[in-house]
Amino acid sequence: MSSFPDAAREALGDKQLRRNLRLATATIRTRRAAAVAERDDWEQLRDAGQALKERVLRHLDQYLLQFEAAVQAAGGSVHWARDAAEAGEVVAALVSATGHREVVKVKSLTTDELGLNESLAAAGIDVTETDLAELICQLAGEEPSHILVPAIHKNRHEIRDLFQRELGFAELSDEPRALAEAARVHLRKKFMETRVAVSGANFGVASTGTVCVVESEGNGRFCTTLPDTLITVMGIEKLVPEPEDLEVFLQLLPRSATGERMNPYTSLWSGVTAGDGPQAFHVVLIDNGRTSVLADEVGRPTLACIRCSACLNVCPVYERTGGHAYGSIYPGPIGAILTPQLRGVGQASSLPYASSLCGACYEVCPVKIDIPRVLVHLRGRVVDEHGPRSERVVMRALAWSFRDARRFARLQRLARTGTRPFNRGGVISRLPGLGAWTNTRALRTPPPQTFREWWAAR
Amino acid sequence: MIARVRVSLFVTCLADTLAPEAGIATVRVLERLGHEVEFRAEQTCCGQMHLNTGYHAEARALAARFVGIYRDAEVVVAPSASCVATVREFYGTLAEGDAALAREVKQVVPRVLELSEFLVERLGVEDVGASYPHRVTYHPTCHSLRALHLGDAPYRLLRAVRGLDLVELPRADECCGFGGTFAVKNADTSSAIVEDKVQAILGTGAEVCVAADSSCLLQIGGRLSRLRSDVRVAHLAQVLESEPVA
Numbered sequence: 107m108s109s110f111p112d113a114a115r116e117a118l119g120d121k122q123l124r125r126n127l128r129l130a131t132a133t134i135r136t137r138r139a140a141a142v143a144e145r146d147d148w149e150q151l152r153d154a155g156q157a158l159k160e161r162v163l164r165h166l167d168q169y170l171l172q173f174e175a176a177v178q179a180a181g182g183s184v185h186w187a188r189d190a191a192e193a194g195e196v197v198a199a200l201v202s203a204t205g206h207r208e209v210v211k212v213k214s215l216t217t218d219e220l221g222l223n224e225s226l227a228a229a230g231i232d233v234t235e236t237d238l239a240e241l242i243c244q245l246a247g248e249e250p251s252h253i254l255v256p257a258i259h260k261n262r263h264e265i266r267d268l269f270q271r272e273l274g275f276a277e278l279s280d281e282p283r284a285l286a287e288a289a290r291v292h293l294r295k296k297f298m299e300t301r302v303a304v305s306g307a308n309f310g311v312a313s314t315g316t317v318c319v320v321e322s323e324g325n326g327r328f329c330t331t332l333p334d335t336l337i338t339v340m341g342i343e344k345l346v347p348e349p350e351d352l353e354v355f356l357q358l359l360p361r362s363a364t365g366e367r368m369n370p371y372t373s374l375w376s377g378v379t380a381g382d383g384p385q386a387f388h389v390v391l392i393d394n395g396r397t398s399v400l401a402d403e404v405g406r407p408t409l410a411c412i413r414c415s416a417c418l419n420v421c422p423v424y425e426r427t428g429g430h431a432y433g434s435i436y437p438g439p440i441g442a443i444l445t446p447q448l449r450g451v452g453q454a455s456s457l458p459y460a461s462s463l464c465g466a467c468y469e470v471c472p473v474k475i476d477i478p479r480v481l482v483h484l485r486g487r488v489v490d491e492h493g494p495r496s497e498r499v500v501m502r503a504l505a506w507s508f509r510d511a512r513r514f515a516r517l518q519r520l521a522r523t524g525t526r527p528f529n530r531g532g533v534i535s536r537l538p539g540l541g542a543w544t545n546t547r548a549l550r551t552p553p554p555q556t557f558r559e560w561w562a563a564r
Numbered sequence: 565m566i567a568r569v570r571v572s573l574f575v576t577c578l579a580d581t582l583a584p585e586a587g588i589a590t591v592r593v594l595e596r597l598g599h600e601v602e603f604r605a606e607q608t609c610c611g612q613m614h615l616n617t618g619y620h621a622e623a624r625a626l627a628a629r630f631v632g633i634y635r636d637a638e639v640v641v642a643p644s645a646s647c648v649a650t651v652r653e654f655y656g657t658l659a660e661g662d663a664a665l666a667r668e669v670k671q672v673v674p675r676v677l678e679l680s681e682f683l684v685e686r687l688g689v690e691d692v693g694a695s696y697p698h699r700v701t702y703h704p705t706c707h708s709l710r711a712l713h714l715g716d717a718p719y720r721l722l723r724a725v726r727g728l729d730l731v732e733l734p735r736a737d738e739c740c741g742f743g744g745t746f747a748v749k750n751a752d753t754s755s756a757i758v759e760d761k762v763q764a765i766l767g768t769g770a771e772v773c774v775a776a777d778s779s780c781l782l783q784i785g786g787r788l789s790r791l792r793s794d795v796r797v798a799h800l801a802q803v804l805e806s807e808p809v810a
Contacts, residue, residue, distance in 0.1 A: 115752045124756075422739045426756040460750060462743025462757070463616060465710035482654070485618030493618070501614060505622035508577065508609040509629060518581045533789055542751035547758070547786030550582060557575045557584035561591075561603045 107433035109456040114427040123259055127428050130258045134419045137365025138470070145361070154354045156474040159410035162312075162345050163400060169312040169345045170391065176315030180377020182387040189394050194225025196390050197304065197337055201231050204335050204386075206301045212319060212326040213237030214306025215253060215413055216341050216392060218435040219448075222304070233304075234296050236325040238289050245272040251429030251437060253415035254363050259428050293325060303329035303384070307340040308359070308412070310389070311349050316376040317389065318352060320359060320369045330373050336384035341392050343400075343409040355412060358472035362414035395448035404483040408443050410473045415440075417467035417477060423460055432457065439467035443480040451487045458484035515558060522552040569687070570600045572637035574630075574676070576644045576778065577609035579799075583778040586799035590643045590679055593692055593804045597683075606633050610642075612650040615658070617745045624658045628665055631655070631672040639686070640676045643801050644777050648678040649711035678708070679801055680776055684717035690724045695808040697727030701770035702800075703761070703784065705777045706739050718776055718800055725803060731768045735760075742783035758787045765795060776800045 107113075117123060142148050162169055174184040185200075187193035201209055209226065211217065211233055223233045223244075235244040239257040243250045246268055250256030257265070266280035269288050278288055305326065309318040317338050319326050330336055346352060352374075360369040378387050399405050418424045418438030429437030433454070434445040442461055446454040458481050467477040489498070507517040528534045533548040543549060555563075571594050575587035591601050611626030630651065634640045642648050655673055659666040683689045702722060708714040722730050741747065741757025748754075761784060765773045771794070775781050778799060785797035 111750050111752065114750065118752050118756050422741065422757045423750070423753055426753055456749075458618075459746065460753075462706070462739050462741055462746045462754070464706040464739035464743070466706070466737075466739070469710050479653075479657075482616060482618075485616070486620040487618075489618035489620075497617075498619075501617060501619045501622065505614055505619065505625065508611075508626055511606045511608055514577070514608040521581060535790075540748070542748045543786070545751065546755035546790060547783065548789035549786055550782070550789070552582055553584055555584060557580040557587040558603070558605060560584055560588055561605075 107454065110431055110433070110460040111456060113431035113433060114423075114460070117427045117431045122261070123428055124426065126259055126261050127425055130255065131419045131425045134255070134365060138362060138416055138419065139365075141361040141365040141367060144367070145357075151354060151358055152472055152474050155358050155412075155472055156410065158346060158351050158354060159473050160407075162347065163343065163406055163409055166342065166345070166400065169347060170342060172312045173310055173315055173345055174391075176311075176313060177377060177387075177389050178315075180315045182315065182377040182389060185388060185390045187390055187392050187394070190220040190222075190225070193220045193339065193390060193392055193394070194222060194229075197222060197339065198226055198229035198231060200335070200337050200388050200390075201226065201302050202229065204302050206335075208232045208234070208300050209302045209304050210234050210236050210296050210300045210329050210333070211240075212303065212305035212329045213240050213256075213321065214304070214339060215435055216306045217304065217339050218250065220339070220392065220394060222339065234293075234300070236293055236296065236329055237321070238286065238323060238325070241289060241293070242268065245269075249430060250435060252418060253413050253436065253438070253440075255415075259430070297325075297328040297332055301333050302335045302337070303333040304337045304339060305330060307338050307344050309352060309355060310340055310345045311347075311352070312345045313348050314376055316349060316374050319373045320356070321371045321373075322364065322369055324371050327371050327373055330375065331383050333384055335386040335388075337388045337390065339390045339392060341394075342396050359412055359414050362416040362470065362472040395450075399444075399447045402447070405443070405447050405480055407473075407475045408440070408447055408480055410475055411440050411444065412473060413440075414472055416470040416472065420466040420470050422462065422464060422466070432460065439477045439481075440475070443475075443477055443484060446484055446488075451484060452492045455488045455492050458488055515556070518552070518556050518558075522554070522556075525551055568598055568600060570602065570638045571682075572634060572640045573601055573603050574607055574610070574634070574640050574642040574647070575603070576642055576647045578782070579643060579778045582782065583799065586643045586778050586801050589799060589801035589805035590641065593679075593683075593694075593801055594641070596805075597687070597689065597692060604633050604637075610647045610650050611658075612647055613744050615650060615654055616743075620658065623654075627651075627655050627658045627669070631665070631668040634672050634675070635668065637672075637675060639682065640672075641679055641682045642676065643679045643799060644779070645678050645705050645707040645712050645714065646777050646779060648676055648681075649707040651676045653711055678712055678714065678776065680708075680714055680717045680721055681712060683804075684720055690720045692721065692724070692804045694724075694804045694806050695726040696803045696806045698771045699729040699731060699769060700772045700774050700803065701731050701733045701765055701768045702736070703733060703740060703765070703773055703775040703780060704736055705775050705780050708776050709737055714776075721800070721804060722774070725806075726808065728803070731770050733768055733773075734764045740780045740783050742780050744779070747783060754783075755787075758783050762787045762791065762793075766793065771795060772803075773797050774800055774803055
């Protein structure tokens with residue numbers, strides 16, 4: 107993947123993208139703030155969410171086995187996949203075993219993380235995304251750029267053009283209602299004809315084997331009820347101990363995500379029910395790096411994420427760069443800590459630095475993931491394992507100066523005399539080696555007297 | 565009558581070198597209020613830059629130095645929310661695995677306060693006798709807001725300043741885009757963020773943008789200067805230092 111600063115530079119140059127993002131993030135931000143302000147027990151809800159997730163992660167081995175047994179007891183099958191390749195093989199084999207070559211999909215980040223659509227396509231299986239925004243991305247051949255609003259980078263004019271081109275609508279208005287209707291016509295046929303569905307999961311209940319999917323459109327509900335076979339792909343961290351624990355998360359999630367009190371569709375199912383819904387149900391439990399996140403105590407809370415995307419909408423970096431710059435299905439602050447941990451920090455070493463550490467993400471996180479702290483921790487791992495040599499020399503030299511006040515005072519004098527040739531009336535417009543700063547910002551020249559010199563002379 | 569406090573100033577490496585006026589103003593405000601200020605010359609840097617860039621061994625050494633220097637200080641005041649936040653939020657983590665250091669951190673850290681926190685919360689002072697007849701807007705900085713939770717302490721100080729016309733800054737709680745080495749490692753994004761901040765400042769019609777951290781002011785002031793704007797930046801301490809012209 108290209109480094110974040112390079113990818114960000116490209117995105118920052120796209121004025122339409124910046125306008126789309128600014129408008130969309132501001133809208134969701136305002137709605138979230140209003141929905142959260144309604145609850146005077148919001149902080150207690152966050153505490154409860156955090157505590158539940160902490161407990162699950164601490165005893166994940168037990169909860170996973172409990173979940174597996176409960177799914178099997180309810181008539182479902184459980185499969186385990188170590189990584190993306192294994193997940194692709196398992197799901198492709200399950201689909202092939204039905205004799206069908208087409209699947210409809212419920213919006214699922216985990217399957218995007220695994221590149222499941224590509225794996226299925228390679229196995230000759232035709233995949234249709236049914237979430238409107240995911241469908242838009244699929245038709246455009248683009249990656250989603252937001253966890254909850256995957257096509258946030260596109261405006262309705264762009265979507266109208268796309269639908270005309272890809273879905274064969276000759277005349278189409280760019281009114282949201284008309285665009286939704288076009289998608290509805292296209293998707294309704296798929297729902298009626300397709301016999302196999304693939305979903306993700308927002309939550310899995312360990313004690314009952316229940317799977318929970320929340321959504322806004324109802325398209326997911328079509329997928330989880332109409333087909334004969336339902337395959338749910340779920341990260342191992344998605345468990346909650348008991349059904350009543352959902353009470354906490356079903357309040358935290360919609361308010362944080364869309365600023366709604368309740369999301370329009372919450373689907374819960376346990377195994378197979380004779381004569382009602384899919385008669386074959388499979389859960390594929392995914393590791394794909396999660397156990398290594400679990401093993402790192404500072405990084406571990408990252409797995410508590412419930413994918414609400416509140417952190418994206420308040421992030422000053424995300425608002426300017428959009429999601430694609432993060433080079434992963436998980437953008438924004440959560441992506442900046444999750445991706446390097448799932449892939450290994452060496453595979454995404456610029457991501458932990460894609461933050462000014464402003465802390466807005468931590469403030470809104472419904473399960474209180476201290477994202478700035480994890481970012482700082484991961485930066486330490488980047489430096490220890492993959493630090494750029496030139497930077498290391500500079501930082502070590504600075505630390506050496508800082509460890510002794512006389513050396514520090516010498517460094518201050520050096521900064522003063524060294525910048526003197528570049529002084530233009532008290533400001534430095536260009537400084538060799540610091541072009542990254544001076545391209546857009548002047549740098550004030552070190553004043554003739556440092557504070558410690560003033561103090562010594564007073 | 566407020567009890568006289570012996571304040572140990574932690575001026576911060578950045579203010580010491582690039583913005584000494586913020587440190588000087590801090591000294592003058594505290595002395596004017598009748599407190600005794602000392603400056604321990606061994607001080608250098610709290611380790612924030614090394615910590616935030618991932619050089620944790622180096623940061624740990626600087627944290628150990630810091631707590632050693634201020635071991636017997638009554639109270640340590642710094643004109644920087646981000647340095648105080650580094651001390652308060654990360655020194656405990658840096659000291660993990662070193663019981664002696666952890667003990668020292670535990671003793672020293674609660675005595676390290678940001679300037680407005682010291683004035684308003686510790687001393688209960690809002691009117692420091694300043695006069696600053698200018699139209700001012702205040703950028704509350706991320707660490708002031710979300711790490712130290714200073715709340716309205718700086719605003720209370722500013723509202724008590726004679727002649728000061730405080731105008732609200734739209735989207736005030738948003739970052740200025742500095743972020744230490746972020747400003748250089750992600751220069752384009754950092755510049756895009758500060759551009760919006762500066763436009764918001766210019767939109768207020770303020771003559772001066774005030775903040776409680778020299779680092780944010782370096783970023784905001786640097787952009788204003790590049791735009792050849794007349795709007796100046798000033799540290800909160802400088803506003804509080806200003807006295808009526810006799």
